Amino acid sequence: MEAKSLIRLLFLILSTLLLLFFTFLSLPYAPPSNKPEILDCATYSPWCTSKNRIQHKKPNLLKNPLPTPTRHHSSDVPHHPLDPLTVQELNRIRAILASHAPFKSSPYALHSVVLQEPHKPLVLTWQKGDPLPPRKASVVARVNGSSHVLTVDIDTGEVTQHDADADTWLSSGYPMMTVEDMTSATWAPLSNPDFNRAIIERGIDLTDLACLPISTGWFGKSEENRRLIKVQCYTTKGTANFYMRPIEGLTVLVDMDTKEVLEISDKGWNIPIPKAANTDYRFSTLNEKQKIKLVNPISLEQPKGPSFTVEDNHWVKWANWEFHLKPDPRAGMIISRAVVRDPETGKLRNVMYKGFTSELFVPYMDPTDAWYFKTYMDAGEYGFGLQAMPLDPLNDCPRNAYYMDAVFPAADGTPYVRSNMICVFERYAGDIGWRHSESPITGMEIREVRPKVTLVVRMAASVANYDYIVDWEFQTDGLIRVKVGLSGILMVKGSPFVNMNQVNEQENLYGTLLSENVVGVNLKREHDSPDNAPRRSYLKAVRNVAKTEKDAQVKLKLYDPSEFHVINPNKKTRVGNPVGYKVVPGGTAASLLDLDDPPQKRGAFTNNQIWVTPYNETEQWAGGLFVYQSQGEDTLAVWSERDRAIENKDIVVWYTLGFHHIPCQEDFPIMPTVSSSFDLKPVNFFENNPILRIPPNVDKDLPNCKFGGHTNAAYDLRWVTKEIESTIAGPL
Amino acid sequence: MEAKSLIRLLFLILSTLLLLFFTFLSLPYAPPSNKPEILDCATYSPWCTSKNRIQHKKPNLLKNPLPTPTRHHSSDVPHHPLDPLTVQELNRIRAILASHAPFKSSPYALHSVVLQEPHKPLVLTWQKGDPLPPRKASVVARVNGSSHVLTVDIDTGEVTQHDADADTWLSSGYPMMTVEDMTSATWAPLSNPDFNRAIIERGIDLTDLACLPISTGWFGKSEENRRLIKVQCYTTKGTANFYMRPIEGLTVLVDMDTKEVLEISDKGWNIPIPKAANTDYRFSTLNEKQKIKLVNPISLEQPKGPSFTVEDNHWVKWANWEFHLKPDPRAGMIISRAVVRDPETGKLRNVMYKGFTSELFVPYMDPTDAWYFKTYMDAGEYGFGLQAMPLDPLNDCPRNAYYMDAVFPAADGTPYVRSNMICVFERYAGDIGWRHSESPITGMEIREVRPKVTLVVRMAASVANYDYIVDWEFQTDGLIRVKVGLSGILMVKGSPFVNMNQVNEQENLYGTLLSENVVGVNLKREHDSPDNAPRRSYLKAVRNVAKTEKDAQVKLKLYDPSEFHVINPNKKTRVGNPVGYKVVPGGTAASLLDLDDPPQKRGAFTNNQIWVTPYNETEQWAGGLFVYQSQGEDTLAVWSERDRAIENKDIVVWYTLGFHHIPCQEDFPIMPTVSSSFDLKPVNFFENNPILRIPPNVDKDLPNCKFGGHTNAAYDLRWVTKEIESTIAGPL
Incomplete structure (x- = not known):
């Protein structure tokens, strides 16, 4: 590295x-x-x-x-x-x-x-x-x-x-996960008191938890002969974009067939959970002043x-x-x-x-x-x-x-x-x-x-x-x-x-x-x-x-x-x-x-x-x-x-x-x-240019369009009509 | 080679x-x-x-x-x-x-x-x-x-x-050609009887001639100290696409300043002039049956x-x-x-x-x-x-x-x-x-x-x-x-x-x-x-x-x-x-x-x-x-x-x-x-995604369009509605 x-x-x-x-x-x-x-x-x-x-x-x-x-x-x-x-x-x-x-x-x-x-x-x-x-x-x-x-x-x-x-004679791998495999894996850690404690001790409400089922890949013998999955979690508090709020370093190893928690690795105690501010990307969460309309329809x-x-x-x-x-x-x-x-x-x-x-x-x-x-x-x-x-x-x-x-x-x-x-x-x-x-x-x-x-x-x-x-x-x-x-x-x-x-x-x-x-x-x-x-x-x-x-x-x-x-x-x-x-x-x-x-x-x-x-x-x-x-x-x-x-x-x-x-x-x-x-x-698939004989556009073939809005446009074009503000001189 | x-x-x-x-x-x-x-x-x-x-x-x-x-x-x-x-x-x-x-x-x-x-x-x-x-x-x-x-x-x-x-102290080259340089160069060969004979003996009418002024590049001493250009010609007979009808091997070296023909190289006597058929690309030259309309407006x-x-x-x-x-x-x-x-x-x-x-x-x-x-x-x-x-x-x-x-x-x-x-x-x-x-x-x-x-x-x-x-x-x-x-x-x-x-x-x-x-x-x-x-x-x-x-x-x-x-x-x-x-x-x-x-x-x-x-x-x-x-x-x-x-x-x-x-x-x-x-x-020019706050499209913002044609569409969509014809089995 x-x-x-x-x-x-x-x-x-x-x-x-x-x-x-x-x-x-x-x-x-x-x-x-x-x-x-x-x-x-x-x-x-x-x-x-x-x-x-x-x-x-x-x-x-x-x-x-x-x-x-x-x-x-x-x-x-x-x-x-x-x-x-x-x-x-x-x-x-x-x-x-x-x-x-x-x-x-x-x-x-x-x-x-x-x-x-x-x-x-x-x-x-x-x-x-x-x-x-x-x-x-x-x-x-x-x-x-x-x-x-x-x-x-x-x-x-x-039949x-x-x-x-088939997983024996064909290869070492397992079939594609089912949706049920993935869903149940994300629930599995919650049955484990140590896991729940790790969450609560970080100040996270269990009801704010969002977890992802992450395929383990393959890295050696210890991971063979059973279907394993790793689960990592996030907090959804304050944002729809929970991906930006990782509970870093907490990884739960789960047996996908038995739903058993095999191992909890918790190495991220010193890492704060990033703040929720400015992480949401949904238009519905913006107030009117935050919205930007850059172009006409x-x-x-x-x-x-x-x-x-x-x-x-x-x-x-x-x-x-x-x-x-x-x-x-x-x-x-x-x-x-x-x-x-x-x-x-x-x-x-x-x-x-x-x-x-x-x-x-x-x-x-x-x-x-x-x-x-x-x-x-x-x-x-x-x-x-x-x-x-x-x-x-x-x-x-x-x-x-x-x-x-x-x-x-x-x-x-x-x-x-x-x-x-x-x-x-x-x-x-x-x-x-x-x-x-x-x-x-x-x-x-x-x-x-x-x-x-x-x-x-x-x-x-x-x-x-x-x-x-x-x-x-x-x-x-x-x-x-x-x-x-x-x-x-x-x-x-x-x-x-x-x-x-x-x-x-x-x-x-x-x-x-x-x-x-x-x-x-x-x-x-x-x-x-x-x-x-x-x-x-x-x-x-x-x-x-x-x-x-x-x-x-x-x-x-x-x-x-x-x-x-x-x-x-x-x-x-x-x-x-x-x-x-x-x-x-x-x-x-x-x-x-x-x-x-x-x-x-x-x-x-x-x-x-x-x-x-x-x-x-x-x-x-x-x-x-x-x-x-x-x-x-x-x-x-x-x-x-x-x-x-x-x-x-x-x-x-x-x-x-x-x-x-x-x-x-x-x-x-x-x-x-x-x-x-x-x-x-x-x-050389065609004898010559296969679109040689298509017509050009002429105006009468194109549509007549009117604005489809009910009344006025939802937004004015902010900025576009403004005068240039003072620019920042110098590079970039 | x-x-x-x-x-x-x-x-x-x-x-x-x-x-x-x-x-x-x-x-x-x-x-x-x-x-x-x-x-x-x-x-x-x-x-x-x-x-x-x-x-x-x-x-x-x-x-x-x-x-x-x-x-x-x-x-x-x-x-x-x-x-x-x-x-x-x-x-x-x-x-x-x-x-x-x-x-x-x-x-x-x-x-x-x-x-x-x-x-x-x-x-x-x-x-x-x-x-x-x-x-x-x-x-x-x-x-x-x-x-x-x-x-x-x-x-x-x-001033x-x-x-x-400037072409001496700056570099060996000459300035960008003027439009007049290019035009006069293409006319220069016609003042040369040997050139005209070469054209006529190929069965080409001089009135069908189209010539291009081609920059000479630089390949050695013999080409220094005067502005040179090479002219090559085509016949326009039967097509607007004269580029596809080269008079191959006939190259005229012209002095761009004096318009003098310096050299005629004619090594293409054995090469036929390609036929004009199927070379024109203008829509106006197609008959109605040849036209293909593939898409609606x-x-x-x-x-x-x-x-x-x-x-x-x-x-x-x-x-x-x-x-x-x-x-x-x-x-x-x-x-x-x-x-x-x-x-x-x-x-x-x-x-x-x-x-x-x-x-x-x-x-x-x-x-x-x-x-x-x-x-x-x-x-x-x-x-x-x-x-x-x-x-x-x-x-x-x-x-x-x-x-x-x-x-x-x-x-x-x-x-x-x-x-x-x-x-x-x-x-x-x-x-x-x-x-x-x-x-x-x-x-x-x-x-x-x-x-x-x-x-x-x-x-x-x-x-x-x-x-x-x-x-x-x-x-x-x-x-x-x-x-x-x-x-x-x-x-x-x-x-x-x-x-x-x-x-x-x-x-x-x-x-x-x-x-x-x-x-x-x-x-x-x-x-x-x-x-x-x-x-x-x-x-x-x-x-x-x-x-x-x-x-x-x-x-x-x-x-x-x-x-x-x-x-x-x-x-x-x-x-x-x-x-x-x-x-x-x-x-x-x-x-x-x-x-x-x-x-x-x-x-x-x-x-x-x-x-x-x-x-x-x-x-x-x-x-x-x-x-x-x-x-x-x-x-x-x-x-x-x-x-x-x-x-x-x-x-x-x-x-x-x-x-x-x-x-x-x-x-x-x-x-x-x-x-x-x-x-x-x-x-890292912006603090974050600069288009985070633009709105999604909603239907009422989009136009209402009608067909702009005067009466009927100029063409029907040929082929698109046809049944599949027998396909050619096998690759490609």
Whole structure:
């Protein structure tokens, strides 16, 4: 640790997995017949929430009910082979499992119940109007302290496959936590008198307590063979932003299965709880003088309506694109069968069979007792989809947005609806699709410009304090941009200091002093030398064809730039170039941990920015199927070590998007969004510019808009019309 | 050269210079008194055009007159110390110079006439209502074959400084070309019978000829001591996109001063001229069946109007930002005195004294006779501002945009108006400023989200075939994003081939076969090893303070990430962090040329991504004041070699934004925009999140919009409502 460095890196990596031509098995289908049953989310239900690392003693549950689902989902039926499990199907599965041994005789919890997608050839040849391929579910459950993986045939009512003790034969890890796991863990410490005493002796009322369930990672033998979780708590007194009021240094180790408190570590007695002042971020808590109105109303308007349709609940058609879109409890959302219409032939052409976020790896690197284990894998441990809360219309997405609900099962299999989980909207940001100006001197007065309009698919997952905004943006020129935005609240650490002048050079804050007694926690960099593993580019100047997986393990090199093309050598354009797409890197922050550090072994997919593997239906989750407490035996890095052939195969491309985030005072008490992205861009996929023939904007096509306010504007624009006040001379 | 590589890199670097706290000298002021005189751009005038590399025999000049200027500029007066020279002032300068020796007795050309900005302290202390500091002009002229640098006092009518033979004492180069230089160069070959014969023998009608004036760069002794230019031609027959019909291999060397044809190189007899079919990109040339309408009307609407004002023609006030904005013939546009209002104190705080594009370096690297010299410096050779054509309302910028005209002088000093050269608009792209969702399980049903609205300042320069879109985007959270988009038409090379199957492994296309007989030209990479100059980061983890210029020459390192902060150690936040901004790199493509290659010596500012120099009023143009044919003696790399102290000084930060562009068929016949950006982000500049207290959107604040079309929509949405056609199974 470098003691004199006061600002360090917070290192955060998201592996956004792009699966091209990925598929699953399929079996015969019959329509679901079960009686619908569904949880009512308008009243309290932990299954309806995604904000489930947190426990609080004073739930006020009916004050602000969740938005009403856009549709009543009880009578939904699947229309497409990839449609997610419906309410009826989930209830049928629950009934089937309830009569299946050992579920019949023992208490059990369902950790994952999702569609087992049909084989790729079946999906590719299926056309609207064809009968659906058979519907099957893939189930992960815990019974009697062991993990089970099952396949349920929804039609026949049979469990066609059942692997018990899956956490033994598969890897050391455990399945994704259930919402119930997380909720019960946060309550467990309250049953312990020592814990309660520690709270009360700090002057905190137990009714002000808010606790978070924090995955333990894996750091050695003592943590094996049982499901462990650590719980840390905050006081909610005086603020909705309890994350800024940590009870620092108090960590409770809990057995997730027995709810037993195994250990209480209390090392933060000397650290004050940061004050509540100025931490609340809710508009409703501001008085009128505090409010700032910076801009007049501005809106993306489409008086003729959006240009896209969502058919049969999941099939999106927009401009020259069509694709299947569905929520997923683990990945958040899955885009499948993305096809683009060729302007030359009018035919739809395959671009991406399946694309989704495979894993997120968020290692905090403060080495102290209460912080070292924070190395979250947010998809495989918490469920990136489970944590996606309803989007806020007009703010999370513009007014022209369409919203899609999710139907997920609770731990007992009962379905519930997560309303407004995904939005889809058209974006016009004032950008230019293409342009060229000619000069009058040529006799050619030409200014041909086309505005750029795109389609955005968005979800936002609030994994406790942090908010992740995931966008898949489709452009009419064939480009797909995957963008991840970070906002929300910093995970902060209590500090004895109120000013940097109290911190001497020897002191190690492990972060930035954000406010009095609050440190934003950052990563200490461990240099993973780029020299020790120089690798050839995956596809360098097209002719360097990656033949095996190791050829395609790409560490990007700034001074030896390469393009990374996925081509089909068997299909050529008119002038003979192989058709393809390229991965355009962005958000290239690399992992800086030692390769043999336990967190890095578990998050080893961050060892490279690009990976390519041959299609294998069991290789879907870059951190492994069972991530929780896993030791890294079932990761992308391990699979790829086999160095299988990938040339001219059905392949999967994985891209790791990374962020370094050094907190600063501007991130307090809630951080402005920072974002990063990478692109999938057509390269000789089309014969020529696919948006050559779209029209320019003309005024008569645009809307006439009037102000929509009832009477006067709610605010005047403060400051904007003021004269310049005296400025502060000198730098900054 | 790597013969087997068929796709190579086109390397393109833009140095977007950010000048913090940059300033000029100042002298006393009196109002202008000259009689206005101005060129009429509604009729033919080469000075009104920016598209001036091109000459054409059939000007049809009155068919599509340029847009009317937004204002009549003859009576403009300056309001701010940084306001550009007005029509009246330019006429006054012309009159002063006309009576000044040696201009009185000899023909001369004015290559640059711009405001000599007052000293920084004067500008910083000046307040609205104060008398203006004295107005002076900085003039670069050519008389009798030599370059002169003059200072003109507009009030006293005196030439207060006059350096003759400036191209001798300053550097080997020549001033930026005038529009007249470029125009006359393209006509010169037609006076040569050998040239005309070469054209006619190719079956091209001389009336179909379009020629481009191409800067020669500098490659050795034979090219010194006279102003040289190379001219290459195209046929306009059958298309407005003559760039796609090169007369390949025919290069004419012209003396720019005498207009003499010095040499004709004709090596392309075997190369057919590519066909005209499918090259035109104008909507008006499409028949109804060819047109594609992909989306319904979509518009950024602000029924209460935009939230910004432009006071006194150049002072922009928006949200919490204010800044001065003006056009510049060389830089394109200049943003000065950017200040942001502190939400705590309500005071304006200095962020950036001056920011602009200092130089663009566009080396094509085909080594053949007709291509090797194409190593454009678009600002210093052609004038990035001179090339900025009027923006197209509704397409280049959204309907809510404000347009700013430029007033530039012709070579004889007569002012002309370039209308709509810059636009300013508010952007809402559906993005999120900040957000956090809480869960009902905590008793806190919170979804606080703020939409992100930004202000964009844009220009678009068409430097012959290529179009550059430059955006300065201001965010309410204090961030400034500088984004450069590339569109327009590829510089293509004629080729004997019509299909890649004619190209064997030994053949060197130096590009991608885009269409029959057309190659997109790319750069051959020369590896500039990153190992031979490993440098410390400029500000690494805050405590590595760069004390001198060499400390601050930054080559970015992917696996040793650093943040680059500009801090004021004398000013601290409440909790004691020094206030600052950081440079957030993006568009990090590095130069791959050998450091001692002549083009790289001239474009040596691309040797690093970040440079910091102490303020020096003579160091403004990263490629040197006189770039044309220069040998690189007056560049940022040379200045910085002095290794001056920069710690706790008034500094200038330079950022090099780079693109690698490998052409592909999608870029034919006009390329969809690709863009790249870097950010200036506040870091402990504010006490906390500066947009914490802005309100969320509510429906009543948004507009009510109706469709603005007169009767029916002009087009139906083709394809969008069609059923899925049979898809092509298999990859891509």
